[in-house]
Amino acid sequence: MTDKHNAFENLESRLQARKNEYDAISVPETAASQAVQAGIRQASRKRKTRLRWLTSSISAAALVLLFTGCIRVSPAFASFVEQLPGMESVVSLIRQDKGLMMAIDQSLLQKVGITDEHDGGSVTVEGIITDESRMVIFYKIKGIKDVEKSGFDIDLLDENGKQLPVAFSYASPHSDSDSEKYTYEDIIDVTFNESLPPDHLTIAFKDRMAKTTNTWKVTFPVNRNLTKNMKKTVPVNQTITLDGQRITIEQAILYPTRLVLDIKYDPDNTKKIFDISDLRLVDEQGRAWRTDGSSIGGVGTSVFFESMYFSIPKKLTLQGSGLSALDKNKLIIGIDPASKTIQGGPQGVTLLEYKIKDNDAILHFSVENAENAISGLTFTNIKDSTGKEFDVKEAGWSPSVEHLTAEAWVTIDHGSAAKGKLNMEISSYPVQNRAPFSLDIPVNK
Structure with missing residues (x-):
């Protein structure tokens, strides 16, 4: 048996061990629901230059749970893992995407291996796969205490330090049972809607719970020639x-x-x-x-x-x-804060609660006939009777599996200052x- 074959077998064993760990994870239904809601609330925050989706660690685990069947490792994939040492739990997620696996087989991985280290913590960008439409960034965090509880924010910056006009998603920090303490590994999935990948990209990681916000920045070159003219x-x-x-x-x-x-x-x-x-x-x-x-x-x-x-x-x-x-004539919902009643909109939407908390207006709705819906009830273009505009601070919804009625809520930033009736345009609707x-x-x- 050759050394190369032994290396493949060892890699398969490590990947299988990671899969078994995720298989053993117990995810209570309530915890899963809370994690999904947290992601939705974060996703609904308004961004002027970008849109960001956050997923939970449970969502990431769910992705790994899809990793079933016989694990076989091609030479290209083995080489890929060797370039990202210790990240088997992350690259197993990539195996769910047939397109990315074929891109790996075509040697489109760009190894980065750049670290920013200070205050006892470090962030390393291990590598990227990118073209004109998408970039997948592999990263590792070490030594940042309590980040699994508090989480972090990520910013993507161009060569001039400006926010990239992109949408991107990443998971809440989660550790593996056999990983070094305070070590977290995952990916950032970036979509280029209005721009191309920059020649140099900076990723800024911000610890949310630090008294003085700590930021780790990693800047690295992007080789766009690997996929040039491949569209x-x-x-x-x-x-x-x-x-x-x-x-x-x-x-x-x-x-x-x-x-x-x-x-x-x-x-x-x-x-x-x-x-x-x-x-x-x-x-x-x-x-x-x-x-x-x-x-x-x-x-x-x-x-x-x-x-x-x-x-x-x-x-x-x-x-x-x-x-x-x-129906286009049912897109606008009117909310009367005085009587806490709803006017217009689809028949199956009911206002359950309207309250003011910390100068924000919190609205709670029920939605009929929303069984097994995969999207929620959200709003845009919120204005009061004077025409003053308001932003959505947070939004979320609780889908129903067993019953036909789902629930949704929205927090309007400084909604206590609204004068008269609030008019809100529906921007997503769960009924299929x-x-x-x-x-x-x-x-x-």
Whole structure:
């Protein structure tokens, strides 16, 4: 048996051990619900230049729980792990993304290995995978006490120290049972909607609980030439009608790290479409290519799927189960703080509570027919009777599995200063309308 084969076997054993640890994690339903809500509340905070999603450590564990079946290691993947020593628990997450795995096989990992260390703690950026649409950043934190309880904030800065106009997600800190104390490893998943990756990127980690906020900054170069001119656009231009609403699949854009499906909604539709339910791409072998989110615009959406850049299917079918939509004349909800009543909006939305706390207005709603919903009830364009605008400070919702009624809440920043009635526009709505569909995508054009 060769040394290389032994190395592969040892790596498989380490990955299997990490998987077994996650399999043994007990996640109480209430704790999972609280963790998801915490992520949603953080996600709903308004950003002027960017949008940020935070997920919980339980969410990260749930991703690892998907890591089932026989663990086999290709030479490219083994080399990948060797370049990120001690991060087997993180790279096991990447194995869930077929597109990223193929990008790794094509040697698209950029090793960084740069550390900022002070005040007894350190942050290391181990490596990145990037193209024009997405960047996955592997990082490690050491020696920052209590960060698992308090958490941290992350900022992404360009060469001039300015915030990047990007959306990105990262998990709350969590440690592995056999890791060194105060050591945390994970990824930052970045989406480039309005810009390209910069030539140099700075990641700033801010400890939330420190009396004097400690910040660790890591600046590193980004080699954009590895994926230069690799973008492929496949025209589709097919229109479907769901629940009486016209939806056009405009194009599929292939990148090494993801596939982006651009969808446009007919401006003459009678409903505002918030989401198309259960979207998936299925190839000729019956394999489903997962979707990991979307970027929603005023007239449509861009849906992100696992990349099939290095393995183009012979046939590809887009499937879905329906959509979340609301009549355009029911988008505005009026709230009377004096009588604590609701006016307008969809029939199934009820105001349960209106109260003032620390100068903020807190509103609590119930939503009927929201069984198994995957999105919540959120608002935008909040104004009082004088036209003064207010921002959403926090928002969250509690989905229902067993019952048809879900609950949602929103905190309006300095809402106590509102004069008269509050008008709020619904920006997402959890009720799903069943309308299954299937559409062939011409990937071989």
